[in-house]
Amino acid sequence: MDTMRERFISTTxxxxxxxxxxxxVLAEISRDGFAPAARRHPDxxxxxxxxxxLLIGVGGGLALTGMRPVVHTFASFLVERPFEQVxxxxxHQGVGGVLVSAGGSYDWPAGGFTHMSPGDxxxxxxxxxxxxxVPGHPDEAEALIRRAAAGDGRDYVRLSExxxxxxxxxxxxxxxxxxxxxxxxVIAVGPMLDxxxxxxxxxxxxxxxxxxxxPFDGAAVRRAVAAGDAADVVIVEPYLAGTSTAAANDAxxxxxxxxxxxxxxxxxxxxxxxxxEHLAAQGLDPASLRERISAFLGx
Amino acid sequence: xxxxxxxxxPAPALGHQDLNRLLAMMTGDEKxxxxxxxxxxxxxxxxxxxxxxxxxxxxxxxxxxxxxxxGHGPMAYYAVLAAKGFLAVDLLPGFGSYDSPLGHHxxxxxxxxxxxxxGSLGHGLPLAVGTALGLRAQxxxxxxVWVLIGDAELDEGSNHEALAFAGHAGLGQLHTVVxxxxxxxHGRPGGIxxxxxxxxxSVLTVDGRDHEALYGAFTAPHxxxxxxxxxxxxxxS
Numbered sequence: 001m002d003t004m005r006e007r008f009i010s011t012t013x014x015x016x017x018x019x020x021x022x023x024x025v026l027a028e029i030s031r032d033g034f035a036p037a038a039r040r041h042p043d044x045x046x047x048x049x050x051x052x053x054l055l056i057g058v059g060g061g062l063a064l065t066g067m068r069p070v071v072h073t074f075a076s077f078l079v080e081r082p083f084e085q086v087x088x089x090x091x092h093q094g095v096g097g098v099l100v101s102a103g104g105s106y107d108w109p110a111g112g113f114t115h116m117s118p119g120d121x122x123x124x125x126x127x128x129x130x131x132x133x134v135p136g137h138p139d140e141a142e143a144l145i146r147r148a149a150a151g152d153g154r155d156y157v158r159l160s161e162x163x164x165x166x167x168x169x170x171x172x173x174x175x176x177x178x179x180x181x182x183x184x185x186v187i188a189v190g191p192m193l194d195x196x197x198x199x200x201x202x203x204x205x206x207x208x209x210x211x212x213x214x215p216f217d218g219a220a221v222r223r224a225v226a227a228g229d230a231a232d233v234v235i236v237e238p239y240l241a242g243t244s245t246a247a248a249n250d251a252x253x254x255x256x257x258x259x260x261x262x263x264x265x266x267x268x269x270x271x272x273x274x275x276x277e278h279l280a281a282q283g284l285d286p287a288s289l290r291e292r293i294s295a296f297l298g299x
Numbered sequence: 300x301x302x303x304x305x306x307x308x309p310a311p312a313l314g315h316q317d318l319n320r321l322l323a324m325m326t327g328d329e330k331x332x333x334x335x336x337x338x339x340x341x342x343x344x345x346x347x348x349x350x351x352x353x354x355x356x357x358x359x360x361x362x363x364x365x366x367x368x369x370g371h372g373p374m375a376y377y378a379v380l381a382a383k384g385f386l387a388v389d390l391l392p393g394f395g396s397y398d399s400p401l402g403h404h405x406x407x408x409x410x411x412x413x414x415x416x417x418g419s420l421g422h423g424l425p426l427a428v429g430t431a432l433g434l435r436a437q438x439x440x441x442x443x444v445w446v447l448i449g450d451a452e453l454d455e456g457s458n459h460e461a462l463a464f465a466g467h468a469g470l471g472q473l474h475t476v477v478x479x480x481x482x483x484x485h486g487r488p489g490g491i492x493x494x495x496x497x498x499x500x501s502v503l504t505v506d507g508r509d510h511e512a513l514y515g516a517f518t519a520p521h522x523x524x525x526x527x528x529x530x531x532x533x534x535x536s
Binding site: 043049051059064084094 | 360406407414415422424428430431433434435436456461464
C-alpha cells in the first residue's frame with residue numbers, strides 16, 4: 001500500500017491537470033514526486049527552495065490572485081518554523097489555502113526531534129477558521145485532500161506514516177460512530193483508531209472516529225454521552241496530549257463531565273528507533289491505551 | 300466609500316499640494332511620524348503616474364497590485380489613497396479609533412484598494428512574489444506587482460528568501476521600492492543595491508524626494524528580471 005504522502009502526490013498531481021486554479025508550493029520536500037506534474041504545469045508547481053517563510057508567503061500571495069494554493073513540507077517546517085506567516089499571510093489577509101504536512105509526531109524517529117512536530121495541531125488551533133484534517137488511511141487522505149482542494153477555506157491536512165489497516169467511509173466532516181456502548185466515550189483521531197479499537201475490545205464503550213478535528217464535532221460527542229451512563233470522554237490523538245480537551249470541555253460545558261486527553265507527551269523523549277517504539281513510549285500502543293482508558297472509565 | 304457609490308460626478312481628485320492637509324487630519328501615531336513622511340513622495344508618484352489601478356478597478360483581475368509592506372506609519376498611504384479617491388477624506392480624522400477602518404497598521408480586508416494587511420515586517424515581499432507567480436500562472440502578463448519596504452525591514456530573513464527566489468525565477472512583473480532612510484542598525488556590504496544585484500535584479504538608486512527621478516526609475520525597462528528601486532531619503536526620516 002502507498003503512504004499518505006505518496007497518495008497526496010499522486011492525487012494532487014491529477015488534480016492539477018483538471019483544476020487550473022490549483023497550484024502546489026514546495027520547499028524541496030517531495031520535489032521529486034511532483035517532478036512529472038511540474039513538467040506539465042511549470043507555472044503551477046513552484047519549488048521555492050529551502051525557504052519556509054517564503055513558502056507560506058507565496059501561498060498567501062497566490063491566494064490573493066484567486067488561486068488555490070496547496071502548500072507542503074514537513075510539519076515542523078510548515079507550521080512551526082513559519083508560524084507567523086501562517087497566521088498573517090492567510091488568516092489576516094482573509095484568504096484560504098491548503099497546508100499539507102508530512103512527518104507528523106515521529107514518522108522518522110531515527111531522524112530525531114528536529115523532524116518531529118507533536119505540537120502542530122495545538123499551534124494551528126490557536127488560529128481562527130482553520131479546518132484541521134487528520135486522515136487515518138491513504139484513502140481517507142485522498143478524500144480529504146480532494147475536498148480541501150475543491151473548497152475555498154483554510155485547511156490543514158496532517159499526513160502520517162501511521163495508518164489504520166483499512167479506510168473508513170468519510171460521508172461528512174463530523175465524527176463517526178464506530179462502536180456503541182454505555183460506559184464512556186472514546187474519541188480516536190485519525191491513525192489512532194486501530195489501537196483504540198484494540199484497546200477497548202470487550203469494553204462497554206462508544207468509539208467515535210474523527211478525521212476532521214476542527215471544527216470539533218461537539219454535537220456528536222453530546223449525542224454519544226447522552227446515550228450512555230456517564231459523561232466520561234477519552235480523546236486519543238496522535239499529537240500533543242490534550243490538544244482537543246478544551247474543545248470537548250466546551251461541548252459538555254452544561255453537564256458534569258470528565259475528560260481525559262491522551263497523546264504525545266510534552267517532554268522531549270530524546271530517543272531514535274522505530275515508530276512502534278515511540279508509540280509504546282508515549283503510551284499509545286494498545287496495551288498502554290487499554291490500561292489508561294480502563295483506569296479512567298472504571299473509576 | 301463615497302467615491303465607490305458615485306456614478307456620474309466622481310469626487311474631484313486632489314493634488315500633491317493637498318497631501319499635507321490630509322496628513323494633518325490624522326493624529327495619534329506620532330511615534331511613526333518619520334516613517335510616514337519617508338514614503339510620501341514615492342507613494343505619490345506611484346499612484347499619480349505609475350500604478351494602473353483606480354477606485355473603479357480595485358477588484359479588476361488585470362489591475363496593478365501595490366502591496367504596502369512597510370505598514371507602520373501608514374499616514375502617507377492613507378493620504379495618497381484619499382487624494383486619489385480610494386478612501387473618503389472624512390475617514391482620515393478617525394485614524395486609529397475603534398470605529399475607523401484606518402489603523403496604525405493597515406488591514407486590507409477593511410479598505411478598498413488596499414491589497415494586504417501589514418505591519419509585521421517581512422511579509423509584503425513574499426506575498427508579492429506569490430502574487431506575481433499567481434498572475435503569471437493565470438496568463439495575466441499585463442498587471443504589475445509593486446511592493447514597498449523599508450531599509451531596516453530588509454533585515455528580515457523572509458525578505459532575503461523572497462528576493463533571492465524572485466531574481467532566479469525571473470519575475471519581471473515584480474517591482475520593489477526600498478525606502479532607504481538609513482534606519483537599519485547594521486549595514487550590509489555594498490549597500491542595499493548590491494544585495495538585489497547579486498540576486499539578479501535590475502536595480503536603480505535615486506533621490507526619494509525627486510519626483511522625476513522616481514518616475515524615471517519606476518518606469519525603467521527591466522526585461523525578464525524584477526526591478527528594485529532604492530529611494531534614498533533623509534536619514535532616520
